[in-house]
Amino acid sequence: MSRSRAFTLIELLTVIAIIVVLAALIFPVFSRARESARMTQCLSNLRQIGVGVAMYVEDWDGAYPMSRFPDATHPLTGCMNPGQNYPVDGLHGTSVNWKRAVTPYLRNYAVFRCPSNAHALDRGGYNDAIGDEANAYYAQAQWLANSYATNGSFFHEAVPACWYGEPWERARYAHEIEAPANLIFLLESRFSYPDLGGWYIPQRGPDGREGPFQSHNGMPNWLFADLHAKRVKLAATCVLHMWTDRYVDRAGGCERLDEMAEAYR
DSSP: OOOOOOOOHHHHHHHHHHHHHHHHHHHHHHHHHHHHHHHHHHHHHHHHHHHHHHHHHHHTTTBOOOSEEOBTTBOOOOOSOTTSSSOOOTTTTOSEEHHHHHGGGSSOGGGGOOTTOTTTTOEETTTTEESSGGGGGSOGGGOOOSSEEEEHHHHSTTHHHHHSOOSSOOOOBGGGOSOGGGSEEEEEOSSSSSEEOGGGTTSOOTTSSSOSSOOBTTBOEEEETTSOEEEOOHHHHHHTTTTTTTSOOOSOGGGGGGGSOGGGO
């Protein structure tokens, strides 16, 4: 009678090695496919927010929502530090920001959270709140996640005061923009601040390693001032002058592209 022959140790090790090699080839493909699906959801979020912003702009005669608004304890101050390459005013830590301004135009708060953003509910910001820095003023049912921020290099409320010599913070208007289809309005953020400017390009995110802008397979999503959304490489935003339209970019971030996080390359 014939006897079945067991695998030798060498054969077993060979099979295991083949499985390991195949897994190493297949898992990155699955990971990229999963991230592509999340990217699509994130892009949908931005488009839905864009619809809300469009209604806001229509209601406010062409004014985009400011990154931060004055409230009972945060009055307009004008620029508080014009010497820096990013604007500073007394509205940091206010209870009202662009998200709070557009929520009446949206169906739910879930659109403020990108499914890829591991820092969506981090604690931080000027109020040390969980998620969006304004959450400290609201009941938990009204908390908003981190994931999206305005382009602070153009839409930060103190840009006119700090960079253009105007007396007060204010909203930016559609008539000020020469190429709205090419100007970033919202970007993907890993921080709780309501805005991130081009000055963050060479910086790192909350964990000190990844970049400040959430990305999907190396490419972030963006919502532009004409309120269309699409994916664009971070470096391309500088080549195409997407941060400040026709105005001088005083942030200096695009001059340091060689320092950006590896994930964007």
